[in-house]
Amino acid sequence: MTPDEFRRYGYEVVDWIANYWANLETVPVSPDLRPGEIAARMPDRAPETGDDFAAILGDLDRVVTPGLTHWQHPAFFGYFPANTSGPSVLGDLVCAGLGVQGMLWLSSPAATEVETVVLDWLADLLDLPPAFRSRAGGGGVIQDSASSAALVATLAALHRASGGEWRRAGIRQRYTVYTSTQGHSSIEKAARIAGAGDANVRAVEVDDEYRMRPDALRAALDADRAAGCTPALVVATIGTTSTTAVDPLPEIGAICCEYGVWLHVDAAYAGAAAVCPELRWSHAGVEYADSYCFDPHKWLLTGFDCDAFWLADRAELVRALTVLPEFLRNAATESGEVIDYRDWQVPLGRRFRALKLWFVLRWYGAEGLRAHIRSSVTVAQRFAEWVRADGRFEIVAPHPFSLVCFRLRGADAPNEELLRAVNATGQAYLTHTKVGGRYVLRLAVGAPATEERHAAATWKLIQAAADGRVTGSR
Amino acid sequence: MTPDEFRRYGYEVVDWIANYWANLETVPVSPDLRPGEIAARMPDRAPETGDDFAAILGDLDRVVTPGLTHWQHPAFFGYFPANTSGPSVLGDLVCAGLGVQGMLWLSSPAATEVETVVLDWLADLLDLPPAFRSRAGGGGVIQDSASSAALVATLAALHRASGGEWRRAGIRQRYTVYTSTQGHSSIEKAARIAGAGDANVRAVEVDDEYRMRPDALRAALDADRAAGCTPALVVATIGTTSTTAVDPLPEIGAICCEYGVWLHVDAAYAGAAAVCPELRWSHAGVEYADSYCFDPHKWLLTGFDCDAFWLADRAELVRALTVLPEFLRNAATESGEVIDYRDWQVPLGRRFRALKLWFVLRWYGAEGLRAHIRSSVTVAQRFAEWVRADGRFEIVAPHPFSLVCFRLRGADAPNEELLRAVNATGQAYLTHTKVGGRYVLRLAVGAPATEERHAAATWKLIQAAADGRVTGSR
Numbered sequence: 001m002t003p004d005e006f007r008r009y010g011y012e013v014v015d016w017i018a019n020y021w022a023n024l025e026t027v028p029v030s031p032d033l034r035p036g037e038i039a040a041r042m043p044d045r046a047p048e049t050g051d052d053f054a055a056i057l058g059d060l061d062r063v064v065t066p067g068l069t070h071w072q073h074p075a076f077f078g079y080f081p082a083n084t085s086g087p088s089v090l091g092d093l094v095c096a097g098l099g100v101q102g103m104l105w106l107s108s109p110a111a112t113e114v115e116t117v118v119l120d121w122l123a124d125l126l127d128l129p130p131a132f133r134s135r136a137g138g139g140g141v142i143q144d145s146a147s148s149a150a151l152v153a154t155l156a157a158l159h160r161a162s163g164g165e166w167r168r169a170g171i172r173q174r175y176t177v178y179t180s181t182q183g184h185s186s187i188e189k190a191a192r193i194a195g196a197g198d199a200n201v202r203a204v205e206v207d208d209e210y211r212m213r214p215d216a217l218r219a220a221l222d223a224d225r226a227a228g229c230t231p232a233l234v235v236a237t238i239g240t241t242s243t244t245a246v247d248p249l250p251e252i253g254a255i256c257c258e259y260g261v262w263l264h265v266d267a268a269y270a271g272a273a274a275v276c277p278e279l280r281w282s283h284a285g286v287e288y289a290d291s292y293c294f295d296p297h298k299w300l301l302t303g304f305d306c307d308a309f310w311l312a313d314r315a316e317l318v319r320a321l322t323v324l325p326e327f328l329r330n331a332a333t334e335s336g337e338v339i340d341y342r343d344w345q346v347p348l349g350r351r352f353r354a355l356k357l358w359f360v361l362r363w364y365g366a367e368g369l370r371a372h373i374r375s376s377v378t379v380a381q382r383f384a385e386w387v388r389a390d391g392r393f394e395i396v397a398p399h400p401f402s403l404v405c406f407r408l409r410g411a412d413a414p415n416e417e418l419l420r421a422v423n424a425t426g427q428a429y430l431t432h433t434k435v436g437g438r439y440v441l442r443l444a445v446g447a448p449a450t451e452e453r454h455a456a457a458t459w460k461l462i463q464a465a466a467d468g469r470v471t472g473s474r
Numbered sequence: 475m476t477p478d479e480f481r482r483y484g485y486e487v488v489d490w491i492a493n494y495w496a497n498l499e500t501v502p503v504s505p506d507l508r509p510g511e512i513a514a515r516m517p518d519r520a521p522e523t524g525d526d527f528a529a530i531l532g533d534l535d536r537v538v539t540p541g542l543t544h545w546q547h548p549a550f551f552g553y554f555p556a557n558t559s560g561p562s563v564l565g566d567l568v569c570a571g572l573g574v575q576g577m578l579w580l581s582s583p584a585a586t587e588v589e590t591v592v593l594d595w596l597a598d599l600l601d602l603p604p605a606f607r608s609r610a611g612g613g614g615v616i617q618d619s620a621s622s623a624a625l626v627a628t629l630a631a632l633h634r635a636s637g638g639e640w641r642r643a644g645i646r647q648r649y650t651v652y653t654s655t656q657g658h659s660s661i662e663k664a665a666r667i668a669g670a671g672d673a674n675v676r677a678v679e680v681d682d683e684y685r686m687r688p689d690a691l692r693a694a695l696d697a698d699r700a701a702g703c704t705p706a707l708v709v710a711t712i713g714t715t716s717t718t719a720v721d722p723l724p725e726i727g728a729i730c731c732e733y734g735v736w737l738h739v740d741a742a743y744a745g746a747a748a749v750c751p752e753l754r755w756s757h758a759g760v761e762y763a764d765s766y767c768f769d770p771h772k773w774l775l776t777g778f779d780c781d782a783f784w785l786a787d788r789a790e791l792v793r794a795l796t797v798l799p800e801f802l803r804n805a806a807t808e809s810g811e812v813i814d815y816r817d818w819q820v821p822l823g824r825r826f827r828a829l830k831l832w833f834v835l836r837w838y839g840a841e842g843l844r845a846h847i848r849s850s851v852t853v854a855q856r857f858a859e860w861v862r863a864d865g866r867f868e869i870v871a872p873h874p875f876s877l878v879c880f881r882l883r884g885a886d887a888p889n890e891e892l893l894r895a896v897n898a899t900g901q902a903y904l905t906h907t908k909v910g911g912r913y914v915l916r917l918a919v920g921a922p923a924t925e926e927r928h929a930a931a932t933w934k935l936i937q938a939a940a941d942g943r944v945t946g947s948r
Contacts, residue, residue, distance in 0.1 A: 001560030001837065003492040010488030013564045017571030018477040018484070031583060035811040038587035046595040050839040056561070060568065064829075067584025072573045079581070079801070082823070084573035086475025087530070090487045092570040094534065096777050096830075097491030099546045099558035107553070109505060110541025113512035121520040144618065145821035155667060170671025171645035185799040186822055192795075193629060193820060195669020197644025241801055297823075303570050304825050321666075325659040326908040327553070327715055327916075337509040346667060346820065347619035348660055349556070349771075351778050355538075356570075363475065365524040434800040442801075 009053045016057060017089070020065070021072065024449065028426025029076055030069040038067040069429065074449040075458055078431040080241070080269045080403070081376075081446025084303035087363035091356030092303060102350045105338035106330045112339055115142060115354035118361065122296075122308055125366055126274035129287040132310040134339070139314045141344040142353040144305040146268035147186035148346060149293035150235065152309070152317060154190045156291070157233035157262030159320035167320060171195040175232040176224045178202045180212035180247060182240040184266060191233075200229070209398055210245035210435065212236060214252055221259050233262045238282050238294075239270025242433040242442075243397035243405050246270070246282050253288020265292040268307070270401050272299040275369050279377075282400065290316070299402070299446045301372055302360045306353070309344075318343045376402035376445040383443060383455045392466055396435050402445040405435060408466060412439035421465040428458040483527045490531060491563070494539070495546065498923065502900025503550055504543040512541040543903065548923040549932055552905040554715070554743045554877070555850075555920025558777035561837035565830030566777060576824045579812035580804045586813055589616060589828035592835065596770075596782055599840055600748040603761040606784040608813070613788045615818040616827040618779040620742035621660035622820060623767035624709065626783070626791060628664045630765070631707035631736030633794035641794060645669040649706040650698045652676045654686035654721060656714040658740060665707075674703070683872055684719035684909065686710060688726055695733050707736045712756050712768075713744025716907040716916075717871035717879050720744070720756045727762020739766040742781070744875050746773040749843050753851075756874065764790070773876070773920045775846055776834045780827070783818075792817045850876035850919045857917060857929045866940055870909050876919040879909060882940060886913035895939040902932040 001009070041063045071082050102111030119140025123132045132138040143149045158166045158175055165172070175196045179187045181203040191201045202224070205216040221231050234256050236247040249265065256263040265286055271294020273279040286292060293309040296302035311317055322343045324333070332338045342348050364372070380402040387393045387406045397405045407415050419432055419441055433440050441462075445455065464470045475483070515537045545556050576585030593614025597606045606612040617623045632640045632649055639646070649670045653661045655677040665675045676698070679690040695705050708730050710721040723739065730737040739760055745768020747753040760766060767783040770776035785791055796817045798807070806812045816822050838846070854876040861867045861880045871879045881889050893906055893915055907914050919929065938944045 003496040006495070006560040006563070007488055007492040009560065009564060010492070010567075011485055013567050013571075014481055014484030014488060017568065018481040020571060021480070022477040033583050035579065035583075035806065035809070036587070038584045039591050042588070042591045044594075045598055046592075046835040047839045048841060050842050051836040053561075053837065056833055056836050064572075064584050064588065067582070067587065068572065068574050069580070069582045071575055071582070079575070082573065082575050084570065086480040086483065087527075089480070089567070089570040089573075090483060093484075093487050093563070093567050094491065096558065096563040096566040097487075097494060098538075098542065099556065099563075099777050100542050101545055101553070101556050101778065105509065106543070108541070108543045108545070109507050109509075110512045110538050113510070113541065114516070114538065117513050117516045118520075120518075124519055145823045147821040147823070151667075151820060158669070166669075166671075167666055168671055168673050170648075170666070170674060171669035172671075174644075185797040185802075189795070189797050189820075189822075192641060192644070192797075193625075193668065195632070195640075195645035197640075197642055197646075199642050200644060241799070303573050304575065304823055305821070321663070323659040323663050323666075325715070327905060328659075332509065335509070346625060346663075347621040347779070348663075349619045349621070349778055359530055361520040362525040362530050363527065365521045367522060368524050431801060 012057060024070055024073050029073045029429040030423060031067055033067060038063060072447055074447055074454040075428040076447045077443045078429045080298050080444050082297055082304050083301055083446055083448050085301040085448055087359040088301060088303045088356045091359030095352045095355045098352055100352055102352055103342040103348050104328060104340045106332045111352040112341055114358060116339055118354045118358045119308060121361060127280060131312040138310060138312045140308055140310040141341055143307040143309045143345060145307050146266055146293050146295055149307050149309040150186045151190040151193055153264035153291040154194045154233055156317045156320045158194060160262060160316060161230050161232035174200055174229040176200045176202060176229045177233045178204055178217060178220060179235040180204050180206050182206055182210050182242055182245055183235055183237055184241050187235045210243050212247040214248060214255060218255055231259060231261045235264045235266055238265060238267035239401060242435055244270055244401045244403045249285025253285045262290045263288055265289040267294040269298045273373055273401055276373050296357055300369060301448060302357050306357055379452050379455050380404050380445045382452055383459060386459045396440050404443045405440045407440045415439045418465050421470045422461055425470060428461055486531060498544055498547050503547045503903040504897060505541055507541060512537060546921055548921055548928040549902040550921045551917045552903045554772050554918050556771055556778050557775055557920050557922050559775040559922055561833040562775060562777045562830045565833030569826045569829045572826055574826055576826055577816040577822050578814045580806045585826040586815055588832060590813060592828045592832045593782060595835060601754060605786040612784060612786045614782055614784040615815055617781040617783045617819060619781050620740055620767050620769055623781050623783040624660045625664040625667055627738035627765045628668045628707055630791045630794045632668060634736060634790060635704050635706035648674055648703040650674045650676060650703045651707045652678055652691060652694060653709040654678050654680050656680055656684050656716055656719055657709055657711055658715050661709045684717050686721040688722060688729060692729055705733060705735045709738045709740055712739060712741035713875060716909055718744055718875045718877045723759025727759045736764045737762055739763040741768040743772045747847055747875055750847050770831055774843060775922060776831050780831055853926050853929045854878050854919045856926055857933060860933045870914050878917045879914045881914045889913045892939050895944045896935055899944060901935055
């Protein structure tokens, strides 16, 4: 494809996306599909000779969009948001067009330096501890997801807990990992991948607001030490997946110091809230963290994948992960003056990851990002008021951010049916969780186009479903 | 940013990229920079209020492009190519614009189904074993890189070698991993991440063409078994990083069968060659593989990141990696009728990864892809003829694909100086390796715009540097 063809088809794709966004509100949020229906619309083999671009673009409408759950839809309230925005998409486009590799500083220096600076900016915006800044010996890096951030934190923690033996000898004793019963499944997955074993991940009990109990953490650490295990890592959460509970970092951090255990803070969803000073109470105690991450791709208008991960001492991660084959050796690396991000992550290669984040921070500015967070929080709080005013429903957990967990009082089955009926209309999309053993509905606000009217319409739909007046056709 | 603003700025970015590509040949391949120069062009903090899009786009020229090594430049011959193309960039653009999550089939069914079908197509194009097809109980998935593919292969291998105990209990014995002395550093890194330990990775000796020696592999397996280790994984390479050597898969595969060890085949770079029937000799014996990967983002006109990874039995990977927290439970998953790609990879979240590969396969068709591979091979073979005709130089390894390894006869230092001088001109970019203890220059062909004339000009430049007639100013 020549540059001129790219220009022509590029305009067409830009138009297609602009139209997709402009019309999103008019289509069902989620599809009504049987497994295999999309695959059946595709031929069995790749074409022998190339297709026209018009045919390819046409298949987006014929094959792709009918098979999507639309995460950018204003009535998408499922999981956590994974929002994006115009400047993010255009930053990604530049990244794809440049097609450079930032595995080493040398292999495309701007890819590394822009990332380091933008993550320093972001640390400032969230008022993260000074140690996390690149000029202070810490620094940030973009991972694909909070799962990968949890994994590299686990590896650095194992390296430290082993006195540096882990890298050479591997897992040679029982290392234990701690998170609350509400911690994300990626913590267990990271421990498993690292060879620590699912059985050595402790699910620490929570209080009645689903926050990790420091006394229970201490008891677990003591019990494991007494049993001959080596506690390696505590993962505290700011904004748990089920209910956005905030673990008590000041107490947990002090315990991690006392026991010499690596503290990783997983703020995947709620970290974005710290751009607003009035929500920074959620980050009290973050100065205890050895590492911290949050996902701009969840709630900060930056498309997936973009997890921002910081360390208080970057050398601890680099020592754990570095490999230096001959074909990567170069004078810049040997000078010690540059960051080589390949040593901060699982893969060797990396694209120019910072571009979209840079575009987003510049286009919206700090004020624009705060406005987005505040708007989501306001809509969620309004939704919670409506739920509270209807005696058939109960709110099951504090909701300081943009997620509201609620349910019909009583048994689980009517709640399961309610969720099914609401989603089957295609007019809104919610997901569920279990809290304290009970089936609970989650409404998470954060898609960029969501306004109060979308939440209001969804609440009317939920009430109608509770009345038995919604019978999904699916 | 409204859809209409996106349309306007989107056109501008498309133009910017088209111009970048059209002018690439006129700029230096690599920058002349000191560490910190790019960062110094950026302010200390993010803007408080949003910037104009024109200012952002302007900074691409002021801050970004002066700091790039241009991997798409026709005179970029470093590392391995990481090429991209118009349809790849546009597929990525659609992916970013849709902003959907394909972690579960349910969370956006088309993202999963298109990926499964496209990887079946690609398995056909490469004539991979029938077991790798999704309908046969195998199947493909897109990983970010061959490093991550090596990691998940390692995890599945450990799970199998432990009789299923690994997942629960972690690493409880010494597992050993085998690759040749020429295997990629990501194999050692994967073993380290998995907790097996660097010391348990065996670098198996190679023959005089840098291919793994089956007898040496067998000896290493026997020695480790005798020492009480559990051999878990052999990684054979089709197209090693240093010289593109092809390990003898038929012999290695038979040994892996005999010893019951997982065989992963890393064809990161050279796998793309298998789209051409005349290069498929390189894949003889691939039917022994439990898993196989190659990078369309290296040599198949698909932008980074896009590693295609297949398994002969997908259940082995899913068993190793599955986690199912309540908030991800759904009827489709429980039906067993769908693929949930979250269980095939480290991260939970995933974007609509297949779009760009789908666009590339459709735009070029099988014939277009073969033409690209053949063109690269032809240029490389021509380059090798020129080197061979100049008595000052020697070619140090077979060069069946598009990489030529060569050097000035004699000591290393003049070769190091030659590379420095050539790269300092900005007219071409090569990298180096060590082969048999000697410093060697690598010229890898594969950037989409590279023609024979670019290789010819680079050869003239190399000859001039050997004559001492090139004195880089850097």
